[in-house]
Amino acid sequence: MRTNYRVNAGVRFEVFSRDQLEELFNGVLHVMDKIGLDVHHEEARNILADAGAHVEDKRVRIPTHLVKRALATAPRSFTIYARDGNPAHDIQIGPGRAHFGPGPTPPNFIDVETLERRPYVRDDARIVATVVDALPNIDFCESLGTISDVPTDLAAAYEFATMFPRTTKPIVAWSFGWDDSNDIHQIAITEAGGQEAFERRPNYIHYCEPLSPLVSTFEAVDKVIFAARHAVPVIFTTCALAGGTAPVTPAGIIIQTTAESFMGLVLSQIIRPGLPFFTGGVLSVMDMSAMILSYGAPELSLMMAGVTELAHYCGLPLWQTGGCTDSKCLDEQASLEGSLSVFFSALSGGDLCHDVGYTESGMTGSILQTVMMDDAIGYSRRITRGIEVTPDTLAVDVIRDVGPDGHYLYHDHTMQHFKTEFWYPNLCDRHNYEEWAAEGKQTMRARVIDRTREILATHNPSPVRPETAEAITAIMAAAENRVKNKP
Amino acid sequence: MSEILKRMSSAVIQGQRDDTRQMARDAIEGGCSAEEVLYQGLMPGMDHVSGEFKAGRMFVPEVMRSARAMLNAMEVIKPIMVKNGIRMAGKVVLGTVQGDLHDIGKNLVGMMCEGAGFEIHDLGADVAPGQFVEAVKAFQPDIVGMSALLTTTMRAMEGTVQALVEAGVRDRVKVMIGGAPVTQAFADRIGVDGYAPDAAAAADKAKHLIAASR
Numbered sequence: 001m002r003t004n005y006r007v008n009a010g011v012r013f014e015v016f017s018r019d020q021l022e023e024l025f026n027g028v029l030h031v032m033d034k035i036g037l038d039v040h041h042e043e044a045r046n047i048l049a050d051a052g053a054h055v056e057d058k059r060v061r062i063p064t065h066l067v068k069r070a071l072a073t074a075p076r077s078f079t080i081y082a083r084d085g086n087p088a089h090d091i092q093i094g095p096g097r098a099h100f101g102p103g104p105t106p107p108n109f110i111d112v113e114t115l116e117r118r119p120y121v122r123d124d125a126r127i128v129a130t131v132v133d134a135l136p137n138i139d140f141c142e143s144l145g146t147i148s149d150v151p152t153d154l155a156a157a158y159e160f161a162t163m164f165p166r167t168t169k170p171i172v173a174w175s176f177g178w179d180d181s182n183d184i185h186q187i188a189i190t191e192a193g194g195q196e197a198f199e200r201r202p203n204y205i206h207y208c209e210p211l212s213p214l215v216s217t218f219e220a221v222d223k224v225i226f227a228a229r230h231a232v233p234v235i236f237t238t239c240a241l242a243g244g245t246a247p248v249t250p251a252g253i254i255i256q257t258t259a260e261s262f263m264g265l266v267l268s269q270i271i272r273p274g275l276p277f278f279t280g281g282v283l284s285v286m287d288m289s290a291m292i293l294s295y296g297a298p299e300l301s302l303m304m305a306g307v308t309e310l311a312h313y314c315g316l317p318l319w320q321t322g323g324c325t326d327s328k329c330l331d332e333q334a335s336l337e338g339s340l341s342v343f344f345s346a347l348s349g350g351d352l353c354h355d356v357g358y359t360e361s362g363m364t365g366s367i368l369q370t371v372m373m374d375d376a377i378g379y380s381r382r383i384t385r386g387i388e389v390t391p392d393t394l395a396v397d398v399i400r401d402v403g404p405d406g407h408y409l410y411h412d413h414t415m416q417h418f419k420t421e422f423w424y425p426n427l428c429d430r431h432n433y434e435e436w437a438a439e440g441k442q443t444m445r446a447r448v449i450d451r452t453r454e455i456l457a458t459h460n461p462s463p464v465r466p467e468t469a470e471a472i473t474a475i476m477a478a479a480e481n482r483v484k485n486k487p
Numbered sequence: 488m489s490e491i492l493k494r495m496s497s498a499v500i501q502g503q504r505d506d507t508r509q510m511a512r513d514a515i516e517g518g519c520s521a522e523e524v525l526y527q528g529l530m531p532g533m534d535h536v537s538g539e540f541k542a543g544r545m546f547v548p549e550v551m552r553s554a555r556a557m558l559n560a561m562e563v564i565k566p567i568m569v570k571n572g573i574r575m576a577g578k579v580v581l582g583t584v585q586g587d588l589h590d591i592g593k594n595l596v597g598m599m600c601e602g603a604g605f606e607i608h609d610l611g612a613d614v615a616p617g618q619f620v621e622a623v624k625a626f627q628p629d630i631v632g633m634s635a636l637l638t639t640t641m642r643a644m645e646g647t648v649q650a651l652v653e654a655g656v657r658d659r660v661k662v663m664i665g666g667a668p669v670t671q672a673f674a675d676r677i678g679v680d681g682y683a684p685d686a687a688a689a690a691d692k693a694k695h696l697i698a699a700s701r
Contacts, residue, residue: 119670152642240593286547286591288546291547
C-alpha cells in the first residue's frame with residue numbers, strides 16, 4: 001500500500017464531524033435568515049436590501065442564497081504583502097497555515113523599562129512594531145494598546161503612522177471611523193505606489209468589531225464599507241462572552257459569532273466581490289465570579305478551534321485568538337495560558353491568530369508576553385509541521401549503515417537533517433546546571449526581559465520610502481487640523 | 488411569623504423568582520410589617536448571597552435570580568414603606584453613554600446594585616445627556632451611573648455631567664462612572680463622585696456614597 005506515500009499531512013486534530021459542521025452551518029443560516037441582525041447603518045441597509053435582504057426598521061434578515069453567494073466570491077487563499085517587498089514577511093493565507101501577531105486596544109501597557117503597568121502611550125507603538133519586526137515567529141503587527149497621549153480621535157491613526165515605518169510585517173489596523181480609516185489607507189497606498197498598486201499587493205488588513213449579540217454597529221459597518229470600496233482586506237468579528245452576550249454553550253456561541261461576522265461578509269462581497277474577508281473573533285467565557293471575559297480559559301481555545309473548523313468548512317480564513325492570559329504579569333500563569341492557547345491555535349490552523357501579548361483579560365498589553373510566546377509559537381510550529389515520511393526520512397538504510405552499537409553523529413543523514421528536523425528555542429534554557437549557574441541562574445522571565453531590551457537596542461527595521469515618510473507627516477498634520485476644527 | 492420570613496430568605500437565596508411576591512403578600516397579611524419583610528426576610532437572604540458570591544461559591548446567574556426574587560417581593564412592600572415614610576436603600580439611574588452600545592458591564596452593575604437593595608432605572612445603551620437629565624428629573628435618583636467601553640465615547644461622560652450642571656440637577660445626585668478605559672484619574676478630572684473597577688465594587692461604592700450623603 002503506497003497510497004499517499006509522499007503526502008505530508010502534518011499534525012491535525014478535529015473538534016467536529018462533518019455532520020456537526022453542517023448542523024452548525026445551518027444554525028448560522030437560520031440566524032441570518034429567520035432571526036436577523038440589527039444593522040445601525042442606513043446606507044448598508046439599503047445596499048443589503050437592494051441585493052435581496054429583508055429589511056424591517058434596523059433588523060436585516062439575509063436569505064441563504066445571499067450568504068452562499070458571498071461565500072462563493074470570498075477567497076480562501078491570498079497574500080498580504082510586506083510593504084518593502086521582502087517575501088519573508090509576506091503572509092500567505094491558505095489551508096494549514098497559522099499566523100500569529102499581537103492584538104489591538106488595551107488601555108494599559110507593561111513598561112519595558114520599569115516593568116510597571118501604566119497607560120499606553122505613542123512610543124509604545126514604536127516599541128511593539130520594532131520588536132514584532134524582529135521576532136521570527138510573529139507574522140503580523142498590532143499595537144497592544146490605545147494611545148493615550150494624542151488627541152483621542154487620532155489614537156488609531158497615530159498608532160498606524162508610528163508602527164508602519166518600524167515594521168515590514170503587515171499591520172492589522174483598526175480605526176474609529178471613516179476619516180481615520182482614510183488617514184491609514186493614504187499612508188499605506190503611498191508606500192505601495194498608489195491605489196492600483198495597493199490593489200495588486202495589499203500591505204495591511206483592516207479590523208472592524210461589531211457587537212454581540214447580533215448588532216452591526218454604525219462604526220463597524222462604516223469601516224467595512226470603507227475597506228470594501230478601497231479594496232482593503234477586512235476582518236469583521238465580535239468579542240463574545242459565553243453566558244453574557246452569547247449562548248453559554250460552545251456550539252451556540254460559534255453559531256452566533258459566525259452569523260455576526262457573516263453580516264460583514266455579505267455586505268463586503270456585495271460591494272466588492274472577491275475582497276479578502278476574515279470571519280472569527282474572540283470567543284470565550286464570561287467568568288461568572290470575576291465578571292471578566294477570560295483570555296486564559298480553556299474554553300477560549302476550544303471554541304476558537306471549533307469556529308476555525310466552521311470557517312474552513314465554509315471556505316473562509318479565520319481571525320484566531322491565542323497567546324493571551326488573565327495573569328497580571330509575566331509569570332507561570334501567563335506562560336501556561338499563553339502557550340497552551342498558542343499550541344491549540346497552531347493545531348487548528350486558524351489563519352491569523354491575534355492577541356499574542358494580551359494580559360489581564362485584555363486590559364493590559366505586554367510585549368514581554370509576545371516575546372515569550374514567540375518561543376511557544378516556534379515550539380508549536382515544529383509540532384504542527386508534522387513528521388515527513390519518505391524513503392529518506394524512514395532512514396532504514398541509515399539504520400543498516402550504523403548497525404547495532406554504532407552512532408549517528410558522524411553520518412551524512414544526521415548532518416543533512418539535524419538543522420531542519422530539530423527546532424532550537426531562543427529563550428528556553430537547555431544548558432546544564434553548572435553553565436546555567438555560571439550565567440547567573442537566569443529565569444525565563446529575566447531572559448524574556450533581556451531579549452526584549454536587546455531587540456530594542458539593536459534592531460533596525462527596513463525604512464519606508466522617503467515619500468511615505470513625508471506623506472505620514474502631512475497626513476497627520478491634516479488630521480490634527482481636522483480634529484481641531486471639529487465641533 | 489418568623490417562619491415565613493425564614494422561608495423568604497431561603498427563597499431569595501435559591502432565586503425562586505416566582506414565589507417571593509406571594510410570600511411577601513402572605514407575610515403582610517400574616518401580620519408582618521413591611522420593614523420586617525425587608526430586614527428580616529429579604530435582606531438576610533441577599534446578604535448571604537452576596538457573601539457567597541464574594542467567596543466564589545455563588546455565581547452571576549444565581550445572584551441575578553436572587554436579586555430578581557428580592558425585587559419581586561419589594562414590589563409588594565415598597566408602596567407600604569413609602570406610605571409609612573421609610574427610606575429605601577436608594578435609587579440609581581443607569582446607562583451606557585451616547586454613541587456606545589456596549590452594555591453587558593452596565594447590566595452587571597445594575598444587577599449588583601439591585602442585589603444591594605437599590606431601585607434601578609436602566610436607560611439602556613447610547614443614552615444622550617438629555618435623557619440622563621430627563622431621567623434625573625423624572626425618577627429623582629440618588630445616583631447616576633454611566634458606563635463606556637470606548638475611549639471616544641468615554642468623553643460623553645464629561646458632556647453628560649455638563650448637561651446635569653446646566654439643567655441645575657447636578658447637586659441633587661451623586662455621579663458614578665465605570666468601564667474598561669475609565670480610571671479613577673479620569674473620574675477625578677471630570678469631577679464625578681465615584682469610580683469603580685467592577686460591578687461588585689460599584690454596588691459597594693454606591694452604598695458608601697449614599698451612606699455618606701445621608
